[in-house]
Amino acid sequence: AQSVTQLDSQxxxxxxxxxxxxxxxxxxxxxxxxxYVQYPNQGLQLLLKYLSGSxxxxxxxxxxxxxxxxxxxxxxxxxxxxISDTAEYFCAVMSGFGNEKLTFGTGTRLTIIP
Amino acid sequence: EAGVVQxxxxxxxxxxxxxxxxxxxxxxxxxLYWYRQNLGQGPxxxxxxxxxxxxxxxxxxxxxxxxxxxxxxxxxxxxxxAELGDSAVYLCASSLVNSGGNEQFFGxxxxxxxx
Numbered sequence: 333a334q335s336v337t338q339l340d341s342q343x344x345x346x347x348x349x350x351x352x353x354x355x356x357x358x359x360x361x362x363x364x365x366x367x368y369v370q371y372p373n374q375g376l377q378l379l380l381k382y383l384s385g386s387x388x389x390x391x392x393x394x395x396x397x398x399x400x401x402x403x404x405x406x407x408x409x410x411x412x413x414x415i416s417d418t419a420e421y422f423c424a425v426m427s428g429f430g431n432e433k434l435t436f437g438t439g440t441r442l443t444i445i446p
Numbered sequence: 447e448a449g450v451v452q453x454x455x456x457x458x459x460x461x462x463x464x465x466x467x468x469x470x471x472x473x474x475x476x477x478l479y480w481y482r483q484n485l486g487q488g489p490x491x492x493x494x495x496x497x498x499x500x501x502x503x504x505x506x507x508x509x510x511x512x513x514x515x516x517x518x519x520x521x522x523x524x525x526x527x528a529e530l531g532d533s534a535v536y537l538c539a540s541s542l543v544n545s546g547g548n549e550q551f552f553g554x555x556x557x558x559x560x561x
Contacts, residue, residue: 336488364547375450375537375552376489383547422488432477432543433502434550436488 334359334427338437345413346445353408353440355423364426365406366434367397371419379421382406393417418444448472450553452538458559464526467556471519471540478515479550480523481537489537495521496543525558533560 339354357363364383368376380391387399397408406423423437451470459465471478477496481489492511494502497518506513510529515521525532535557539550 368552373554375539375554377552378549381547381549424488426547432494432541432548432550433491434489436490438486438488 334363334425334435336423336425336435336437338423338440340440341438342441342443344443344445347415348412350411351409351413351417351442353421353423353442355406355408355437357404357406357423357425359425359427361427365397365399366424366426367391367395367406367408368422368424368436369393369419370422370439376422379408413442413444415444415446417442450538450540450551452536452553452556454556455554456557456559458561459528461530461560462527464524465528465558466522466524467536467538467558469521469523469538469553471521471538472551475540475542475551476518477541477543477548478521479539479541480513480521481539483535483537483555485534492523528558528560530560533558 335358337356345351366381367379369379370376379395380389382389382399390396395410399406420439420441422439424434453468479494480492483489493506493513495515513523535555537555538553541548541550
């Protein structure tokens, strides 16, 4: 079975400050990892994903994440946040090729303070 | 290109009433998903279709929930009868599965309130 833990339910950050949203996963097989963002009253939008290769993955809106297999982590980072980054962020895991089931964490609400 | 379309966006019903949600996926996507998102939680998969076939419905409460994807395009999710605990946002997603780790594109969801 696969699972995802997002350690912080809420993260307040001042505008233009850096941010890191933490994600840890568990799975008995190789995984694919995703970060999705959800703005109020909208569906989820993919920020970035890790399938293989370089462990540093760059996504949209200036976000990046690093896959760390030994620590089973996939933390999301942005060097300088903007008001428009206020949203709910979800980490998700998919176990291996042929299994398209996404298992999501409980989400982290990022609030940007002007 | 149009995204995943869902209707209605909001639905309020009394408990024990039936309700149905409709989803039109992105054109050409062969795989369709229904998720339920409870307040303060991440989405949880209810059912996954590959074309017309339901390939994973292990999390679908089959005593009251049903789904169909006729002709491998649009899909309908039904609850009959609804219970208070069914209040949630129901999300539809679609993807073109041709390798591993394919991106799922989500619709805006239907927010269901059961009174």
